[in-house]
Amino acid sequence: MPWYGKGRGVMKTKDLTLMAILTALALVLSLVERMIPLEMLIPLPGVKLGLANTVTLFAIYWLNVPSASIILLARCLLAALFSGSLTELAFSLAGGTLSMLIMAAARRSKHLSVYGVSVLGAAGHNSGQIMTAVLFMHSVHILSYLPYLLLIGTACGLATGTAAAGVLRVMRPKQPAA
């Protein structure tokens, strides 16, 4: 039995507490990430490192997809409250939803590990954001940014996946796998 991926059922206090901590962690990561002026180096609208997704990835494996979704939703809402921007919320939710749908499917594939899930999740996130931007700006021109975001996103996805993989590896219980 894999040691990760808790099943369904009544949520234990332990899991609830863990989710709260993960939400706070993801929130801090997303706020800190905003301080890094990535747009200076790479002039793409909405370019970011996606550090908070390390938490989302961890949650997808250590808990389950519904729990990870709750953490994602809470983190986006809180981050929007902190930044005071509704458009930011719209973009995060759009990107996050598509990303989570893709990651939920990818997680079940035995051909993909956390690295692959992370890369595909990043691609989904960027695609969701751009599609929302197209709707908001009433302009198809924005789509021209997508390929560049995808390239950056793949690199960042691999990095985020590495971080999450590192955490999952360390968290592995010491007893031999059953």
Added chain:
Amino acid sequence: MKDPKDVFTFRRGDAVAAVLVVLTALCMIFVQLLGGAPSGQAGTAKVFRDGEPVMSIPLQKDGEYSVEGAFRNVITVKDGQIAITESTCPGGDCLRIGWISHPSRSIVCLPNRVEIRLEADPGTEALDAVVW
């Protein structure tokens, strides 16, 4: 290579996924370039708000312009270049893009729904025609 049992080790499928995404991105760029992306010197900037053109700015004259939407962007033209120099939008991504002068680049302020696009002077384009 056999796919290992644990989730935190790289699998062959991961590399496939990453390569697929990169290839898709490269294809999109390729298609864009073929489709006649603008080239040449930029003479005029068109400012769009909510997808509608709201002003046309010649780049030959220095000046300052203001666009009001959900927030306020101040656009400055100097030495044939254009940038958003002030903005009341949260985040301020648009301020960090800096100065542009080439038609392949644009400045976007998502919260204000504003987009600045550059148009090449007719006659200076590098390609005369693209035939399929």
